[in-house]
Amino acid sequence: MARVTRQMIVAALSQAFARPPAQAGMRLRPERELAVLFKVSRPTLRLALAELEEQGILAPQQGSGNYLRCLPQTNGRHPGSSSATIPAAEQLFVLEDLQKNNAALGRRTRLKLRVWTHMHRYTPSLRLQLESLAEAAAASGHDLAITGASTDEHVYLPREQIAEMLRNDDSDGYLIHVLIADQALAEFEATGKPFLVFSGTPPVRHEPALLVDDAEAIQRAVPLLAREGYQRIALMSYAAAELDLHQFNYARAMRKAGLSYHCHLTADVGSQEESRRVLLLQLRTAEPPDAIYVSDDNLLPGVALALKDAGLTPGLDFGVISMAVKGLPVPKGFVWSQMQFRPRWYARCVLGNLLGFMQSSDHLPNSEALFYHWLPGATHCRRAAEPTGRR
Numbered sequence: 001m002a003r004v005t006r007q008m009i010v011a012a013l014s015q016a017f018a019r020p021p022a023q024a025g026m027r028l029r030p031e032r033e034l035a036v037l038f039k040v041s042r043p044t045l046r047l048a049l050a051e052l053e054e055q056g057i058l059a060p061q062q063g064s065g066n067y068l069r070c071l072p073q074t075n076g077r078h079p080g081s082s083s084a085t086i087p088a089a090e091q092l093f094v095l096e097d098l099q100k101n102n103a104a105l106g107r108r109t110r111l112k113l114r115v116w117t118h119m120h121r122y123t124p125s126l127r128l129q130l131e132s133l134a135e136a137a138a139a140s141g142h143d144l145a146i147t148g149a150s151t152d153e154h155v156y157l158p159r160e161q162i163a164e165m166l167r168n169d170d171s172d173g174y175l176i177h178v179l180i181a182d183q184a185l186a187e188f189e190a191t192g193k194p195f196l197v198f199s200g201t202p203p204v205r206h207e208p209a210l211l212v213d214d215a216e217a218i219q220r221a222v223p224l225l226a227r228e229g230y231q232r233i234a235l236m237s238y239a240a241a242e243l244d245l246h247q248f249n250y251a252r253a254m255r256k257a258g259l260s261y262h263c264h265l266t267a268d269v270g271s272q273e274e275s276r277r278v279l280l281l282q283l284r285t286a287e288p289p290d291a292i293y294v295s296d297d298n299l300l301p302g303v304a305l306a307l308k309d310a311g312l313t314p315g316l317d318f319g320v321i322s323m324a325v326k327g328l329p330v331p332k333g334f335v336w337s338q339m340q341f342r343p344r345w346y347a348r349c350v351l352g353n354l355l356g357f358m359q360s361s362d363h364l365p366n367s368e369a370l371f372y373h374w375l376p377g378a379t380h381c382r383r384a385a386e387p388t389g390r391r
Contacts, residue, residue, distance in 0.1 A: 004040050009048035012038075014072045014192070016086050017057065017361070024109065024359035027094045028058070028066040037091055055192075056172045059109060065094075069109050070172045070358050073192045111142045111358065112170060113351075116188075117177040118156075119148035123269060123298055125325045125343070129199070132347035133175065140351065145171070149180045156183045163187045173358050175350060181206045194357040198350045201245060204367045208357070210350050213369040214295060214323075215249040217339040220374060221293040221321040222253035224337075228382045230319045232261040234289035236279065236303065238269035238296045246295060263289050267299055275302025276309070283310045291319030291380075297328065304331040314379035321380045323372065337380035339372035346370060 016022065028034065028049075035045045049066055052058040059069035115133060117126070130146055137144035147165070150156045157165075162184045173193055178200030181188070185206055188195050197209035204211065218235065225233050235250040237243060247264050254262065265282060267275035282288060283306065294300050300322045304314075312318040314334050324330055324338040349370065356363035 006048045012086050020361045022361040026068045111172045113144045114171040115146045115175045116180045118150040118179045128343045132343040136347040136351040159184045196354040202369050207367045208365040209367040211369045217372040218249045219253045225291045225319045226257035230291035232289045234263035234292040236265045236294045239266045269298045272302040275299040276305040279306035294322040297324045301331050319380050335377040337377035338375040340375050
């Protein structure tokens with residue numbers, strides 16, 4: 001019979017911790033009982049427990065024992081394989097703790113979380129998202145750090161550099177922006193630590209993920225404008241967006257509304273002047289749009305200027321619905337009709353899902369999409385929209 005090694009014990013315990021009913025805060029059985037269970041000496045067992053402590057999975061409490069501090073990666077990819085038998089919960093945890101479902105230590109353990117994001121397109125929206133994640137982490141009693149994985153020159157760090165940074169990182173779990181996941185997801189999977197991919201647009205490319213459903217917003221905005229009698233509805237997106245997906249959903253929504261007009265405009269998200277110029281040129285064509293859905297709030301100021309230059313009033317003779325981020329300003333003068341993104345609500349959802357993976361093996365690693373919240377204003381209607389100072 002093969003000798004059970006420290007590495008086998010670490011792998012067996014890691015897999016056991018990733019299965020129900022494991023939860024952060026549960027207490028392991030005494031070392032002498034675990035040594036008998038694995039048929040090893042207590043020094044060998046202590047080495048295995050020390051390794052799990054170094055990984056941030058276990059937390060020893062003087063005079064009490066070893067507690068499960070943070071679950072290893074629980075999204076379907078086990079952290080290792082072992083020829084040692086994976087213990088059942090009643091063999092591994094103190095029975096009375098299981099019966100009480102006592103996760104007190106897990107609730108008061110301060111976890112180290114890290115956000116990996118791009119930094120070359122540092123928009124007000126991204127800034128607010130990161131601030132909201134930091135607020136949500138602080139409110140939950142955890143630490144959150146932010147790492148940029150791209151340069152101002154739009155260059156992503158090499159995968160080898162990201163892997164080296166991860167090897168030297170003592171974080172317990174990661175929030176990974178979808179653009180970083182596109183570049184180096186395998187490096188994060190190799191850490192064996194829980195992670196969640198956030199931001200971006202469905203369809204899902206990485207799991208688990210929590211994304212914002214831009215497609216749903218487009219397919220809701222177009223019929224709302226069509227219902228008001230607008231016939232030539234345009235779509236404006238920023239040039240780096242997933243244009244094929246936006247065009248597909250826009251074309252589908254127009255067909256469902258019985259409209260044959262097609263006009264998809266793109267502009268640089270950081271250039272108010274470009275979005276103004278692009279729309280103004282279109283408004284001077286033989287078949288100008290009579291309404292528009294603006295899929296990024298950074299483009300709305302340029303749209304508002306173009307309409308002013310063309311002598312068109314939103315809600316009177318031109319329809320506008322815009323994506324907007326709650327907490328960021330929109331152009332003054334009208335009560336804008338919005339598909340609103342709420343970063344603080346989104347941050348709570350994102351963080352809650354990550355902590356779920358880290359603290360409970362029963363938390364399902366599903367990918368989800370959040371809808372924009374429809375706020376009907378005056379600019380999508382075919383009626384006079386008196387200018388106001390409201391935002």
